[in-house]
Amino acid sequence: MHLSLILFALAIALLLRFGLSPVVGDWGDRWQQAVGRFLLPPLLLLTTLVAVLSMGTHGQMLGLPVGWIGCLLALSFLVYALVRLLVLVVKGWRSHHRIQTYARVQIQQHTIYRLDSPLLFAAQVGLWQPQLVVSQGLLDALTDDQIEAVLTHEEAHRHYHDTFWFFWLGWLRQMTPWLPATEALWQELLLLRELRADQWAAQRVDPLLLAESLLLVVKTPFASDLNSDPGYCAAFGTATPENRLEERIESLLTDPQQSCESRISILGLAIALIPLFTLLLHH
Numbered sequence: 001m002h003l004s005l006i007l008f009a010l011a012i013a014l015l016l017r018f019g020l021s022p023v024v025g026d027w028g029d030r031w032q033q034a035v036g037r038f039l040l041p042p043l044l045l046l047t048t049l050v051a052v053l054s055m056g057t058h059g060q061m062l063g064l065p066v067g068w069i070g071c072l073l074a075l076s077f078l079v080y081a082l083v084r085l086l087v088l089v090v091k092g093w094r095s096h097h098r099i100q101t102y103a104r105v106q107i108q109q110h111t112i113y114r115l116d117s118p119l120l121f122a123a124q125v126g127l128w129q130p131q132l133v134v135s136q137g138l139l140d141a142l143t144d145d146q147i148e149a150v151l152t153h154e155e156a157h158r159h160y161h162d163t164f165w166f167f168w169l170g171w172l173r174q175m176t177p178w179l180p181a182t183e184a185l186w187q188e189l190l191l192l193r194e195l196r197a198d199q200w201a202a203q204r205v206d207p208l209l210l211a212e213s214l215l216l217v218v219k220t221p222f223a224s225d226l227n228s229d230p231g232y233c234a235a236f237g238t239a240t241p242e243n244r245l246e247e248r249i250e251s252l253l254t255d256p257q258q259s260c261e262s263r264i265s266i267l268g269l270a271i272a273l274i275p276l277f278t279l280l281l282h283h
Helices: 002-017 027-055 068-099 136-141 144-159 162-175 182-202 207-218 242-254 266-272 274-281
Strands: 103-107 110-115 122-125 131-135 233-235
Touching (some): 068 131, 144 207, 162 233, 182 242
């Protein structure tokens, strides 16, 4: 019975990803669709595996026996997931430790850690309370107003706790890269994260100034001294593909005051918890 549950959850997860229609609508609709499509399949698998492991190798469910094969599969995958999580935590800890060696300075009412590099780099690095890291190259190349625009964009990432939430989304991505459309949905979420930060900043600084700063920063190579995983590092212009850059610029120039509110479907999260209720059927 356990093996049947796992196969059923896997089939549902694959069906939820196959033949996805393009993500459409305004910013809020796109965010809700992308998060739902990205989260639901791996969460459904995880809750099913947790339920199977909790039931153990003895007893029955719906009149069918349970055994060790399903439990072994569940345990193996959950151990793999924990190992992937541990790797991400260690990388994050190393980045945090490295940041502490940088000079801490005050720039335009922002406390930053200054990275001694000629490259143009600005990012929030960390989890719930990330640190703002800015390269000396960016401070030298941009005007005071452009620097303020970049730092305001980075403040938006801190406001929304983007590094914290994308740390967990990135974990799910690394755990289930074999699910269809995982990378496409991840790139869509990264774009929407930057669009949200752009819009938040555009309500506080000149959108044109922000667009100019973005163009300047993306023309330079990305600083790789730190953990550059976007699940832990929210950088201003990290290796932005041309189509994503165009959409960010167009959004800033045409509709800088659109809503930045994000929504997550409670119904989708509730569906992911359904496998846990199968514990009630086990005896």
